[in-house]
Amino acid sequence: MSGIYIHIPFCKQACHYCDFHFSTTMGKKEAMVLALQTELALRKEEFETEVVETIYFGGGTPSVLDLDEIEAIIATVYQNYKVSENPEITLEANPDDLIFTDSERSSGTNIFSAYRNLGINRLSIGIQSFFEEDLKFMNRAHNAIEAENCLQEATKHFDNISIDLIYGVPGMTNERWERNIEKALSFDLPHISSYALTVEPKTALANFIKKGSVAPLDDEAAQSHYDILTTKLAKAGYVCYEISNFGKPDYFSKNNTAYWQGKKYIGIGPSAHSYDGKNRAWNVRNNAKYMKAIAEGQLPMEIETLSKTDRYNEYIMTGLRTIWGVSLLRVENDFGKNRLEYLLQQARKYLEQDLLHIQDDVLLVTRNGKFLTDGIAADLFMVNLDTETSSA
Known part of the structure; x- marks a missing residue:
């Protein structure tokens, strides 16, 4: 499986x-849409032998695109890549972009049927909260009524x-x-x-906390919320197949699952990342610089060749976050006996706790460890073990 991620760098x-x-x-x-199409064409040789099974519009807010802009991007993918018969095509959308008029509702010509006609078969909707006070705190573009209304309509069509x-x-x-x-x-x-609110540098939230207008985030409250989340969703039949992702059987995100399982993907657009199994690449995080380079036929990206230790660390991080865990056999075969011994040594205290x-030679987090997964994984990383490239 291979995938294409398309970053739409616009928000209201x-x-x-x-x-x-x-x-x-x-x-x-x-x-920007023209630049995205051009980058897709410029990079088609990277997937010359691959079959694209997922196309993911992320951002930003992809639902700010006009229908003809989405159609043009999807058409460019099909013109330049081998695409499976029934690819998963996901569009991230905000609730306020999914509201339509009574006349549209009665005529059946609405945004949802239009998306389906373009080939989109999966929606990822940024609800974030059904409560007005939370949405205002986050400075979301939609309100609580729109959050509910859009889902009432979306579930009729998708x-x-x-x-x-x-x-x-x-x-x-x-x-x-x-609630x-x-x-x-x-x-x-x-x-x-579902994700815990985090404080990222240079965001408005970080500035509010620094000034004291917002209290620092409460880790204990977040852990309590996570425990409530996992308990209620498990009772409702959802599988926590990745720490922050819960799906009914047959509804796991194929796009994201491919990331966590180390499949190849191309990232199109400013700031988008790509991975081919040995190298990680990322485009410039600047719209003007990105469009200028693409117009000149250049790819505005940096490339990092991952060492064996880099790839080991990534496997530990992604594996522990999922229900598939970390295969001890794969660690030994792909990364060496010394890394397996190090992993088991570092893991001992967490096993005891x-x-x-x-289970079946797979290292997994327990229910008690789920909220702490990232910290545990970081403690299992190897640092400066070697300087070899991914060819080692």
């Missing part, structure tokens, strides 16, 4: 917590829908968080992604 407004690359100025949107929810928001009680989850469950959605366990 900046969320206070977000550090993704985007612009709130839409004046260059048409030129079977494969995911929503995002954020926990650990200052002032969010356990009761309000439970958020229950509201999500009332729509019978097949997939939910019931934060990790080994």
Whole structure:
């Protein structure tokens, strides 16, 4: 499986917590779409022998694109790449972009049917919260009514829908968080992604906390929210197949699963990342520089060749976050006996604390360890073991 990620670097407004690359100025949107199409064509040889099984529009806010712009990008993929018969095509969308008029509703010509006609078969909707106070705190572009209304309509037209929810928001009680989850469950959605609010450098949230206008985030509250989340979703039949992702059977994100399992993907657009199994590359995080380079027929990217230790560390991080865990046999075969011995030595204390366990020669986090996964993984990393490249 191979995938194509397309970064749409535009948003109506900046969320206070977000550090993704985007612009709130839409004046260059048409030129950016042309640049994205050009980059797709320039890089087709990278996937000459690959079959694309997932196309993912991320951002930013892809739902700010006009229908003809989305259609043009999808057509460019099909013109330049081998695409599977039924690829997963996901569009990230905000609720305020999915509201339509009564006349559109009665005529059946609405945004959802239009998306389906373009080949989009999966929506990822940025709900974040069903409560107005949370949405205002985050500076989201939609309100609580739009959050519910868009899902009421979306579920009539799409079977494969995911929503995002954020926990650990200052002032969010356990009761309000439970009500958020229950509201999500009332729509019978097949997939939910849920993330703890984090403070990223240079964001408005970081500035608010620094000035004292917002209290520092409460890790204990976030862990309590996560425990509530995993318990309620498990009872509702969702599988926590990655620390922050919960899906009903047959509804795991194929795009994201491919990332976690180390499959190849191409990232198109400013700031987008790519991976071919040995090298990681990323485009310049600047719209103007990106478009200028592409117009000149150049790829504005940096490339890093991963050493064996780099690849080991990435496998530990991604593996522990998923239900597939870390295969001890793969560690030994792909990265060497010394790394396996190091892994088992570092893991011993977490095994004793019931934060990790080994089942069928696979290292997995326990329920008690899930919220701590990133910290545990970091402690299992190897640092400066070697200077060899990925060919070693």
